[in-house]
Amino acid sequence: MNHRTALYDLHLEWGAKMVPFAGWDMPLHYGSQIAEHHAVRRGTGLFDVSHMAVVDIAGPDARLFLRRLFANDVAKLERPGQALYSCMLNEAAGIIDDLIAYLRPGGRYRLVMNAGNRERDLAWLRARAGNDRVHIRERHNLAILALQGPGAEAILRQVLDKSLGEAAAELDPFCGVWKGEWLVARTGYTGEDGYELILPNTAALELATEFCAAGAVPVGLGARDTLRLEAALNLHGSDMDESVNPLETGLGWTVAWEPEEREFVGRRALAACRERGAAWRRAGLILDGPGIPRGGQAVLFPNAAKGVVTSGGFSPTLAKGIALARIPTDCVGADTAEIEIRGRKVLAHRIRPPFVTRGAGLQGEEVVA
């Protein structure tokens, strides 16, 4: 039987269509995925993402260990609650997973990793601990709720106790506040303002109920995917995997090259790729003709070069088909391309991702020069 989150019964009560996802029974939607998508862009949505893997790293060498394991540098985290987005690479600089690392009080860390990569991630971390004095512990008693959208801050303040709510409201993006086992951080996967809360399973049901009583709309994994696609946030397993390095999928900004002497796993291979120039780049495409691009479809350029759609779908905000694609570097000058959709070639134009940020701000409509 699949795992269930602490909110399982609540999902059923809210009328969720439950689907198996990475070994968990999760809500796909609660009636209309598109309505849920708009709720996050215009109001507040509540996601249960407790299926994600939470891994605590402690011990005297925790910092040293993670500085060696991650392409981004956890030394940038100075205050407890601060968050860092990073890739974890193999020796060839392929992306094993992407994750968020939060600094905990006392020089410990909390990692949130993809549910589908749980076993691989844990095995990789454990195999590389070597003689480091680190404790790697997966947590099973925690829930993760994401409260996302322009109304998130107001609802958070209304529901959380006064001091925690005020502290949360003052947070900058990618910062968080700890209160006992609770972490409230200004992070998310939607392109909107919002929070992710990691808390004991025992408190999750009541909190979720209160968020929704205060006006948050439950949102399933379906809208989570269209929201992150509009925000051009990569999905591991679609836009990246162990055959792709960060420079080839728009994540060069997450690689901490300084200090030079930091030898993280994959650095040598990644530096060699940077030296000779990455063969592939990430691109954003908006379809001009009818249809919906889907992952795996070919992207065709006038010079006969080919790329591939890594994530595609319908953008509820733009009401158009959109795609993230991996394209040959020598095509980065092209303003347009064709996507081969079920035997038809449909014109698309390049944009600089994201497609949508903060509600209806269609920054994406700026064509790449």
Add this chain to the structure above:
Amino acid sequence: MSEIPGDLKYAKSHEWARLEDDGRVTIGITDHAQEELGDLVYVELPELDRELAAAEDLAVVESVKAASDLYCPVAGRVVEVNEALADTPELINSDPYGEGWILRLQPAADADFDALLDSEGYAAVAAAGDD
């Protein structure tokens, strides 16, 4: 439980067909099918006058989730398509047996309506999940 009107014929592949008074056949997808697909965002309709055999690819409906082929329940020629679906594919979600109809066929002389299921037969298919 999804709605399965008693006066329609059904294909196992989740299309419905209604024989109209003028001899034409209106085709759409079932309430069960639209529920399974989720919000529909695009419909690729066939060209007018196209001759279709039974079980031939008829149209493509795309939901937020994925693209799905529709198959022709009975042989015939396309005489009308629901143009409204170009801008409002969600009509299929809101009214699958009414405004969400997909196209009309002039059935071929040998169109085999008896091969289709009645509502009870289709209810069993829908209950068993996708075939």
